[in-house]
Amino acid sequence: MQFPTPTQPPPPFSPVIDPNLMPPQDRTTNERIHALEREVEHLKAQKRPNTAPDEGSSKHRKKSKKPSPYILRLINGLSSKQIEVRKSLMRKIKYELRQLTGRTDKEDTDNDSDNSDTSFHSPRPHLAFDFRANVDDSVNEKVIDRAVHFVWTEQQDPKSKTFSLPHPDVQFTREDLHEFAKTTFRSWKRNYREESNPEVAKKKAASGSKVRQDMRKKELKANRLKAIPQYRKMHKRNPVFILETDWMSDEISGPDTEDEEEKRSHRRRLVQAARLGSHQQDDPVWEKIRPAFQANELIDIKDELDRINAAKKKAKKKQVRASVPRINLGNTHNRPPTGKIWPFMVSQDWYDTHIEGNAELEDEMEFYTNDPTGFGEVS
DNA sequence: AAGCTACGCACTTATGCTGA
DNA sequence: TCAGCATAAGTGCGTAGCTT
Structure with a gap:
């Protein structure tokens, strides 16, 4: 996988951590870090024309006999x-x-009832x-x-x-x-x-709000990625590997419930906390819900990245549309982190309370053996 | 039982629109 | 210009029903 680096001769991504210093079983740490660093590069380079290097390898072998009537049906394995x-x-x-x-x-034939077809002049x-x-x-x-x-x-x-x-x-x-x-x-x-079908429509609406919520998390991650270069300058270490989408906070527009009253009171609390003016009462407000598993060190890093971004935004002359207020009411969620995680990122208290003793959950949680250099050393 | 096909479903990504 | 959203395309997964 080669990323085009037309205007940048210097090595785009040098290893943060000398691979030799890492125990062999943590090899994937470096791989992940490099992948994330490439993402940073990618974000910086956002608008470069991407001329795909046609990998000239002509490995299209002619099918002598095709047992399947399909050739292009499945994308898997195609050149x-x-x-x-x-x-x-x-x-x-x-x-x-x-x-x-x-x-x-848009075809919008309201619905099926009484439609005598060919009604449209075409x-x-x-x-x-x-x-x-x-x-x-x-x-x-x-x-x-x-x-x-x-x-x-x-x-x-x-x-x-x-x-x-x-x-x-x-x-x-x-x-x-x-x-x-x-x-x-x-x-x-x-x-x-x-x-x-209203039933299906409802489902779709629900999945739509989930999709948007997921998109917000990715956005959050992408923004924090952009703050990485400055963070590195300031702190002489690179926390890029904490930016797993799943480890970002949820930003929800409402509680996951059918209870209308609960929804209303939740909304009231958010509006109040956001200090919306009288003419903004219907503006969107999201509640920020952090993962409970986070250790303080991880929270600090994220906060710092967010501060960097906030400062950058403030420094910009041009006033962009204000982003939707994210209110932290102190609520957290208890989903365990997905994927392999570094020990320093997980709160000991949380682990003892929610994982320890539950064989299934213990099994699910996967840890790297060592923390990356520069992290988790103060305990 | 294993393999295959059709299908519904949900997730991810790309792209375009909109309003400030 | 950009945050937020809608939509469609692309893809993978689970399952029902069928065949081998």
């Missing part, structure tokens, strides 16, 4: 050329399906999917077959005028196209279900 062609074919299939069903933009007659039926229903098969037919006849012969795939030498089968079309159908069917 980069094959992946490109695969992607291109998927797009073409989707395009044809859109044309055939008139699903050009440039050409539409076929329609029946999302209440499965992919292999004859109604749906008909549409799929049509789309497959179009793409197949246009793209199967590299010498034909209609051919427009990126790599003429990559092979594929009609069955591949069929599979792609079915995948598209399924995803549209899912959308249909989300739109037409």
Whole structure:
């Protein structure tokens, strides 16, 4: 894996910790640290054009006999050329399906009741999917077959005028196209279900808020990564390895409960703590919930990184939109850290209370044997 | 019992939109 | 310009039902 470093001759990432000083079983420590450092580089370099070095290795061996009717169906194990062609074919299939069903933009046929089809004036007659039926229903098969037919006849012969795939030498089968079309159908069917079934819609909303919550954690991690260079200058050590997404605090918009009253009172507390003005009462406020497993040393590092970012933000002349207030009410969550973790990061008290004695949890927690140099030395 | 296929589902990532 | 969000694409996983 080579990252393009067009304008930066100096070694982009030098080891923080001499690998020789580390016991062999902690080799992965360095790997992780290097990976994270590359991320820092990446963040710094954000807008560089990425010209992928075409790894010229032509390991596309011709299939002498194919036991499977598929070649490009699964992405796993495909060459980069094959992946490109695969992607291109998927797009073409989707395009044809859109044309055939008139699903050009948002299709919004409120719902199924009383819809006498072909009601819309369209440039050409539409076929329609029946999302209440499965992919292999004859109604749906008909549409799929049509789309497959179009793409197949246009793209199967590299010498034909209609051919427009990126790599003429990559092979594929009609069955591949069929599979792609079915995948598209399924995803549209899912959308249909989300739109037409309130139960599913509710689920989707729930998962949506979880997704957003996860995104916030990643954001938190990314921001802290950006503060690393300055932290290193100030403290002569590199805490980059603490930035596991899972170890970041939760930032929740509401408690995970059905109880409306509880939600309201939670909201009240947040609004009050955020000191929202009278005209801001409906603004979003998030509660910051830290992992309980954290040792103080870990908390201090995170706080320091956050302070660096806050100072940077303040120093900027341009006033950017204020971020959503994160309120710390002192609540924590007790989920054990996922993945292997360094001993100095875990609070002894917490471990004794929540893990010690529970064989299953003890088993789940994985520790590196040694703390990285410069950390966990004061106890 | 093991392997395969179709399917639903959920997670991750990429991309684009919006409002300050 | 950027934080926050929505959406779609890509992918992996669990499972039901079937075959070997």
